[in-house]
Amino acid sequence: MEQEIKLLKGNEAVAEAAVRCGCDGYFGYPITPQSEILETLMELRPWETTGMVVLQAESEVAAINMIYGGASTGKRVLTSSSSPGISLMGEGLSYMAGAELPCVVVNVSRGGPGLGTIQPGQSDYFLATRAGGHGDFNMIVLAPNSVQEMYDFIFTAFDLAFRYRNPVMILSDGVIGQMMEKVTLSPALPRRTQQEIARDLRSWALTGKPAGERRNIVTSVQLDPHVQEGVNHRLQAKYKAMRENEVRCESFLCEDADYVIVAYGCSARISRKAVELAREAGLRVGLFRPITLFPFPYAELSALNARGFLSVELSAGQMVEDVRLSVGCRARVEHFGRMGGVIHSPNEVFEALTSKFTDK
Amino acid sequence: MLDVLMHFCPGCSHGTIHKLIAEVIDEMGMESNAIGITPVGCAVLAYNYIDIDWVQAAHGRACAVATAVKRLNPEKMVFTYQGDGDLAAIGAGETIHAANRGDNIVVIYVNNAVYGMTGGQMAPTTLLGMKTATTPQGRDAKLHGFPFKAGELISQLDGVCYFTRQSVHTPAAVRRAKKALRRAFDNSMEGKGLSFVEFVATCSSGWKLSPVEANRWMDENMMPFYPLSKE
Numbered sequence: 027m028e029q030e031i032k033l034l035k036g037n038e039a040v041a042e043a044a045v046r047c048g049c050d051g052y053f054g055y056p057i058t059p060q061s062e063i064l065e066t067l068m069e070l071r072p073w074e075t076t077g078m079v080v081l082q083a084e085s086e087v088a089a090i091n092m093i094y095g096g097a098s099t100g101k102r103v104l105t106s107s108s109s110p111g112i113s114l115m116g117e118g119l120s121y122m123a124g125a126e127l128p129c130v131v132v133n134v135s136r137g138g139p140g141l142g143t144i145q146p147g148q149s150d151y152f153l154a155t156r157a158g159g160h161g162d163f164n165m166i167v168l169a170p171n172s173v174q175e176m177y178d179f180i181f182t183a184f185d186l187a188f189r190y191r192n193p194v195m196i197l198s199d200g201v202i203g204q205m206m207e208k209v210t211l212s213p214a215l216p217r218r219t220q221q222e223i224a225r226d227l228r229s230w231a232l233t234g235k236p237a238g239e240r241r242n243i244v245t246s247v248q249l250d251p252h253v254q255e256g257v258n259h260r261l262q263a264k265y266k267a268m269r270e271n272e273v274r275c276e277s278f279l280c281e282d283a284d285y286v287i288v289a290y291g292c293s294a295r296i297s298r299k300a301v302e303l304a305r306e307a308g309l310r311v312g313l314f315r316p317i318t319l320f321p322f323p324y325a326e327l328s329a330l331n332a333r334g335f336l337s338v339e340l341s342a343g344q345m346v347e348d349v350r351l352s353v354g355c356r357a358r359v360e361h362f363g364r365m366g367g368v369i370h371s372p373n374e375v376f377e378a379l380t381s382k383f384t385d386k
Numbered sequence: 387m388l389d390v391l392m393h394f395c396p397g398c399s400h401g402t403i404h405k406l407i408a409e410v411i412d413e414m415g416m417e418s419n420a421i422g423i424t425p426v427g428c429a430v431l432a433y434n435y436i437d438i439d440w441v442q443a444a445h446g447r448a449c450a451v452a453t454a455v456k457r458l459n460p461e462k463m464v465f466t467y468q469g470d471g472d473l474a475a476i477g478a479g480e481t482i483h484a485a486n487r488g489d490n491i492v493v494i495y496v497n498n499a500v501y502g503m504t505g506g507q508m509a510p511t512t513l514l515g516m517k518t519a520t521t522p523q524g525r526d527a528k529l530h531g532f533p534f535k536a537g538e539l540i541s542q543l544d545g546v547c548y549f550t551r552q553s554v555h556t557p558a559a560v561r562r563a564k565k566a567l568r569r570a571f572d573n574s575m576e577g578k579g580l581s582f583v584e585f586v587a588t589c590s591s592g593w594k595l596s597p598v599e600a601n602r603w604m605d606e607n608m609m610p611f612y613p614l615s616k617e
Contacts (some may be wrong), residue, residue: 051458079457084483088450091443091480095451098441099421101458121444220459232439232455234418234462243433245424245442 030211036176036203040106040132040196041066043180044078046214050101051079053092055111058144059200060134063106076217086111090118090131097127098244100223100231102184106132108200109150110141119193120159123261124246126230128187130180132196134203137340137367145367146200148291151344154197155320162258164265165193166272167319169290173207181212186272190264191230197319199340201292201369274317275326279305283312285383286330287375288349289338290316293363297338299372304379311379319345327352334383338375339363358383388437397597399587400429402554403496403563407467408436410567420463421455423448425472428502432467446477449484452491456574463575465492470511471501474536478510481540488545488579492570495536495582498589499608506592510534513607518592533611537584547579550615553586555601562617586612 034042040063044052054064064082072078079096083089089105096103107115112133122129133154137147154167166186168179176198183194218226224233228242235241248254279301280286289297294315304311314330316323327335327349335353337346343361350359362378364370370378387408394400411420420438424430426445433440443451448466456464473481473495481493500518501507507520513533515524525533541549548570552563563585570581586608590600 051454053454079454081453081457083450084479087447088453088480088483091447091450092454094443094447095423095441095454096458098451099455099459099462103454103458117444118447125442232421232441234421235437235439237418241433241437241439243440243442245433245440247430247442 032209032211033206034173034209035062035206036173036198037062037134038066039173039177039209040180041070042209042211043177044104045070045072045076046212047181047184048076048102048215048217049078049104049184050217051081051096051103052105053081053083053089053096053103054105054107055083055086055089057108057111059136059146059203060106060108060132063132076214078217086114087118090115093129094118094122094127097122097129098125098232100227100233102218104130104132104180106134108133109135109138109147112150112153116159119165120161120163121246122193123159123163123165124161125244126191127244128191129193130183130187130196131193132198134198134200136200137365143367144200146292146340146369147365147367148199148293148340148363149342149344149365150197151319151339151341154195155322158195163261164268164320165195166190166268166321167195167197169197169317169319170202171291171294171315173202173205174209176202177209177211190268192264197291199291269321272318273321273323273326275323276315276317278313278315280312280314280330282310283330283332284310285334285336285379286312286314286332287336287338287379288314288316288327288345290319290345292369293338293340296370296372297375300375300379303372303376322348324348324352332357334358334360336379336382337361338370340369341365388435390434392435393431394428395591397588397590397600398428399498399554399585400496402560403494403585403587404432404435406554406560406564406567407494410564410571411436411438413568414571416463416571419461420465421459423452423455423464423466425466425468427469427472429467429469429496430503446472446475447480448472448477449491449493450480453484453487453489456489456491463571465494465571465574467494468496469502470495470497470499470536471509474510474534478536481536482543485540485543485580485582486545490574490577490579492574492581492583495584496587497536497584497612498587498592499533500589500592502589502592506589506594511536513611535612537582540582545579546582547573548581551584551586551612553604553614555588555604565617566615586614
């Protein structure tokens with residue numbers, strides 16, 4: 027079969043993937059730099075082809091609660107936003123984790139804090155991996171570094187969301203969302219039919235109480251603390267399974283590396299060029315790219331024998347804490363990153379590497 | 387209805403309203419086709435009493451939840467059940483926009499002018515001069531603004547096909563209320579838009595009155611400000 031290849035923005039790739047992965051509904055609110063996701067979906071008009079619902083919500087708060095409602099009926103639902111909007115979704119994400127509902131949330135992040143800038147940022151790492159909302163919960167976080175991965179990860183994210191009945195976040199950034207690259211599109215998958223949902227998901231999904239059977243209740247409230255603690259133990263067992271089974275990462279020239287740059291998303295693309303510059307200068311430098319930020323590839327990073335690790339992020343240093351947890355005191359760990367929407371260049375990353383590890 | 391003890395206080399209107407909803411769903415033969423959305427507040431546990439599929443929403447967000455449930459499952463009969471703190475304070479935005487979109491859902495709004503579950507604090511609907519846990523000297527418009535007529539506001543929106551204000555404090559009122567609920571649920575299945583059924587209700591615990599006194603107080607104070615619909 028002939029491959030279908032299109033030139034797309036990262037945001038447009040998300041919309042294409044949503045329609046082709048059998049998504050049932052997208053609910054979202056415009057915010058730069060990700061509004062093309064909603065705009066593209068409205069142009070694609072999937073309600074006329076696959077039957078997918080697309081709705082512009084009145085706020086991010088409404089959007090995530092629409093997602094909660096859609097997910098409660100066993101549907102594949104997607105929302106997207108950028109940093110300030112993701113902050114507003116925190117309560118809803120916590121409810122979804124508590125009620126064990128699957129969904130995919132795309133964060134095309136920008137620089138903060140506050141309204142910040144519409145330019146790219148990677149300062150939502152803590153939000154995504156540590157505190158997506160209140161209470162003890164985690165979600166799998168996928169970090170694409172290309173437009174192709176923006177497309178592919180929508181499929182992966184829905185599989186993971188339903189496997190674990192939990193929200194999955196795709197933590198992208200304004201660079202990946204806005205840049206254009208070739209994307210190989212996969213054949214469209216059909217949406218689940220109502221019969222398939224009733225057959226496969228009735229153990230929890232609301233499909234209308236079948237006559238003579240038990241009703242389903244989707245809730246995250248347990249007034250008895252001992253019952254709530256039991257829920258928490260069950261959730262924690264699920265997060266443990268995620269840690270054991272869902273780590274994804276990628277290495278580039280790390281085998282002989284004296285120094286390893288650790289970077290995800292757009293910083294991984296920039297850092298790969300910096301690694302090439304370093305190699306040209308005769309330095310043995312490699313790149314380690316976490317693809318899942320939760321679960322973080324602690325063991326895989328810890329297995330590297332470099333003398334120094336440089337965490338490169340568009341932030342004041344957030345992922346660097348996970349790099350330190352991986353490496354411990356065995357090697358030096360440093361951070362480099364521009365902030366506020368300024369993007370570091372490969373040369374800046376190379377210079378930061380050489381200046382921070384002067385014993386090269 | 388499930389044969390279980392209710393957690394509602396003596397004299398509370400919720401139990402009667404629950405029963406009416408259950409009767410209407412039953413008479414319509416929609417038990418296997420209904421999905422309810424519970425709020426945060428005293429009615430959070432409505433799912434323990436009415437034997438259908440339920441989803442419990444974040445505080446104030448029931449109408450957003452219902453929007454997606456209905457749009458993704460248009461063959462289902464979808465309704466929210468919300469108090470005045472949930473709907474008219476924290477959830478005012480979601481309620482107005484669901485109404486304005488004309489989503490084919492039923493919104494059941496129980497207005498007792500007070501936050502019941504958290505212990506009787508002021509709600510947007512609290513009457514002027516009314517004493518609550520957070521207005522111990524009585525609600526003062528200069529300090530707290532005016533009682534909020536959510537029903538009248540919602541009824542102005544083009545997506546709303548039916549607004550009615552009912553109560554369940556007399557047998558005649560109960561009969562009228564049941565008819566109103568039936569009409570609202572029929573509207574939602576006929577795709578006419580959003581139906582908004584308000585109940586002026588008692589909260590004897592929050593008002594610190596006996597059930598009999600609460601009914602009388604509601605008649606004398608709530609009804610003039612929140613007048614019931616004629617039918």
